[in-house]
Amino acid sequence: MLDTRDQIKSRMLQQAARLWGYQEAAIDTTAFDPLVDLLVGALATESERVYSEIQASRGRILERLVELLLPEVVTAPKPAHSVMAVRPIELLGEATRTDSFTTRHPQTGEEIALSPAGRFPLINGRVACLATGHQLWRIDDFGNNIPVAQASLQRRLPDYTLWIGLELMPGLPQDLSLRFFFDWKNLPLPIYDYAQHLPQTRWWLNDQSLVVEPGTDSQLDPHLSAALRMMEGHAERYYRTNFLTVHGRFPTPTPNAAGSFLPSGLTDVFDPTLLQTLPMLTWIRVAFPTVFGADIMAKTECVLNAIPVLNRQMGRSVFRLTDGLNVFPIQSDLPLIELANVTDSDGNDYPAYVEANASDPTARSYALRRQGVGRFDSRNADETVRQLIDLLRDESASFAALGYDSLRSNIDDIQKSLLRIRQSIPTVASGEPVPFVIVNNGPQRGNLFVNHWSTAAERGNRLPIGARVDSTAxxxxxxxxxLLRPTLGGMARLSPSASLPAFRQALLTRGRALTVEDIRAVCRATAPESIERVDIQKGCAVSPDPRQGLIRTLDIHVTLRSTARLTAEEQRQLTHELTITLQDQWTGLLPLRVLLTNPAFA
Structure with missing residues (x-):
């Protein structure tokens, strides 16, 4: 425990009294001259401050070490993610990460950029109708359910059955892979509790069964950097349980024996005159597990061509190459995520500098530096030049006192040169360090083109469901x-205090969670400002597979801090985030189950 100013002052007065010859029993620290008391009090105050700074410097040294040792993939800003509905103009299309979408944030008015989290095939079609129970709805272009027909109380569709009416453009090939996104709103249980049962659904088209696979049909790019691969993979895993990919033959609708293009399962329940107002659709019958009751089926939403998206935008910087050292700053209004690619005017591609090409002195490469050289001195080049100018100005009198004319002349020349440098340096506001790229073995002439990804980080969160998105493509x-889901998950660069749990996780786990301490480290690194304690014990739960019944689990009880004011929906999102992160690193046999205990606010 640190000594207070009064304790330090009392010890100093006692020591002074001993030096002045007072006996121990005769020392009275309150009887000194007021001037002595004032001087000793001021010295005690400064001693307390210096001692506190020494104690605090230990934490700052550790934080600086963590900042230098942690990989940029861990500390970099993270983009928000969501799910978006999109439809191509051509019969078959593709959404790639270079496609740009924008929308306005309703709270701040800031323009937020969105980009697909990978490559996703698209077809020119949409879900036009849904039918379950007593109701049949038509779906407009913005996802709103418009009632079309309602069956009588004596008639209804079979339980746990959903009819999906697809509007497919003529000319599409018959063999297709359709990607469906399912969602539910305003449910008593988290969405993920229902979504995990989607792989048990069975699909038919004209009484012919269809092949169903969980997840999306995204195409991986092996040339992606580690940072982009991790961000896109996390977004895909976060929404994976809500996606189903259906494979089969989807022929053009033909009339049945009664001359109707509608299946008998619908005409037997709903009024045929109302059904005739519907366009010609491809009807798919889906049988859900028994966990989906009638109220859950009525709230089921199904969207075709949905894709996971990230809050990121691509920018381009152009630089002029020289025959010297090519170091260029990456200027961007938003925090930088990663470089997409680097090329020159001759068409040469520059790969990232790695140990594999370090041995080849003729290889073209680039290196991205985000925070200058890795040293404890936190000053950048601009601050160092200014400090050198101030030092030379303060010490110029000492140099001039030597009396040598040649030395004085050289000192004046140096001062003039540094003054010109200072005038040419723009005033840089303190904040995020400016990253820069170093190019090796480029041509002596020409231009360098640097494409880079940037994100609004935490400012990209809280875009609402149903937000209109625009595209110039x-x-x-x-x-x-x-948008089919609100944007979430955006984070700024880790602060020094938040970097310590991430550093502990990197040292303990190395990307794999094996022990109980590894699980605790992963949880604290995921939400360091919200989690207070993590307890782990064995438990049991009902398996989503109906053939298994009760299964043994490893329950992770997470206690939130009293200062963490999380709503019920935010608690569900945190639970799902922890589950996805742990499952990605867990190598044990028991399935994991994350439970929030003692929530501060619901």
Whole structure:
């Protein structure tokens, strides 16, 4: 425990009294001259401050070490993610990470950029109708359910059955892979408790069964950097349980024996005159597990061509190459995520500098530096030049006192040169360090083109469901591009205090969670400001597979801090985030189950 100013002052007065010859029993620290008391009190105050700074410097040294040792993939800002509905203009299309979408944040008015989290095939079609129980709805371009028909009380569709009416453009090939996104709103249980049962659904088209696979049909790019691969993979895993990919033959609808294009399962329940107002659709029958009751089935939403998206945008910087050292700053209004690619005007591609090409002195490469050289001195080049100018100005009198004319002349020349440098250096506001790229073995002339990804980080969160999204790409229809989930997960660069749990996780786990301490480290690194304690014990739960019944689990009880004011929905999101992160690193046999205990606010 640190000594207070009064304790330090009392010890100093006692020591002074001993030096002045007072006996121990005769020392009275309150009887000194007021001037002596004032001087000793001021010295005690400064001693307390210096002692506190020495104690605090230990933490700052550790934080600086963590900042230098942690990989940039861990500390870099993270983009928010969501799910978006999109439709191509052509019969078959593709959404790639270079496609740009924008929307306005309703709270701040800031323009937020969105980009697909990978490569996703698209078809020119949409879900036009849904039918379950007593109701049949038509779906407009913005995802709104419009009632079309309602069956009588004596008639209804079979329980746990959903009819999906697809509007497919003529000319599409018959062999297709359709990607469906399922969602539910305003449910008593988390969405993920229902979504985990989607792989048990069975699908039929004209009484012919279809092949169903969980997840999306995204195409991986092996040339992606580690940071982009991790961000896109996390977004895909976060929403994976809500996606189903259906494979089969989808022929053009043909009339049945009664001359109707509607299946008998619908015409037997709903009024045929109302059904005739519907366009010609491809109807798919889906049988859900018994966990989906009638109220859950009525709230089921199904969207075709949904894709996970990230809050990121691509920018381009152009630099002029020289025959010297090519070091260029990456100027961006938003925090930098990663470089997409680096090319020159001759068409040469520059790979990232790694140990594999370090041995080849003729290899072209680039290196991205985000925070200058890795040293304890936190001053950048601009601050160092200014400090040198101030030092030379303060010490110029000492140099001039030597009396040598040649030395004085050289000192004046140095001062003039540094003054010109200072005038040419723009005033840089303190804040995020400016990253820069170093190019090796480029041509002596020409231009360098640097494409880079940036993100709004935490400012990209809280975009609402149904937000209208715009796109300037000519390959997408502008109507019907909406968000299906609110954006979440955006984070700024880790602060020094938040970097310590991440550093502990990196040292303990190395990307794999094997022990109980590894699980605790992963949880604290995921939400360091919200989690107070992590307890782990064995438990049991009902398996999502109906053939298994009760299964043994490893329950992770997470206690939130009293200062963490999380709503019920935010608690569900944190639970799902912890589950996804742990499952990605867990190598044990028992399935994991994350439970929030003692929530501060619900």
């Amino acid at each position: 000519p390959s997408f229809r502008r109507e019907g591009i909406i």
